Amino acid sequence: MAETATLPARRSPLDGVWTPGDHGAVGPGGPGVTMTRRLGLSAVQLDARAGTADAVRHAIAAALGVALPAAGHATSGGDVRALWLGPDRWLLMAADGFGLEPKLRDAAGPAGGIVVDQGHGRAILRLEGPAVRDVLAKGTGVDLHPRAFAEHAVAQTGLFHLTATLDRRRGTGRFDVHVMRGFAVSLFESLCEAAAEYGYRLV
Structure with missing residues (x-):
């Protein structure tokens, strides 16, 4: 039986200096x-290839229930928050257990989106x-x-x-x-x- 690779748990870079x-x-x-x-948050960057921004927006709204925001704004929908990072570029966040990255790949990939994990x-x-x-x-x-x-x-x-x-x-x-x-x-x-x-x- 093939072994499933397990990503290391994320550690806060502030562990050594954080004194409650x-x-x-x-x-x-x-x-x-x-x-x-x-x-405990997953953060995933989403880019839309040239000419695909509208299709990506529709795909994400349908699959995740969040509208990708316009310039200078953030939106929340369901369990996901989306931040505008630049033209046709967004950062989406959800709790680790939500499975954000695979859901984004399934929804945005066919529409022309590029997904990059930024959580670590x-x-x-x-x-x-x-x-x-x-x-x-x-x-x-x-x-x-x-x-x-x-x-x-x-x-x-x-x-x-x-x-x-x-x-x-x-x-x-x-x-x-x-x-x-x-x-x-x-x-x-x-x-x-x-x-x-x-x-x-x-x-």
Whole structure:
């Protein structure tokens, strides 16, 4: 009987530096920022070959129940979240047990889509709290005011001199920050330094 290859379990690049608890100048009202590692997520990049974007959109909507977003936005549908990364390019995410990559290959491949697993190459942090926009504003030139960066807005930007993706979730103080795995510790350290004056909690 042929053996089935098993991929190694994903480990967070922040395992060695993540110390749960409150840090910095936490006031009586609690920390200004709470950080959580988004673990157990599959992340898959989807590209549409030239001239196939509409067919890929229809195939993904029919198979996964999520509409691929327009420029600068994210969408959620069913168990899947999709982020716009560039022209005819998206990042889709779901819980590991969902089987995202094979479902995407089955749906998008015949329509002209190219699927690339990104789960081992990315780190995702969720930042929330009343001081989140102030902390992120120290490292990016993107206007994060709710009128300019609404719910489900997405931006590819420099963040503390690193390339990152900002995904604003529901509520004025909740963002997911995506960075390539090799830069995760550097970004984390910069975020901690920027958040220290408000106090921050690592969950």
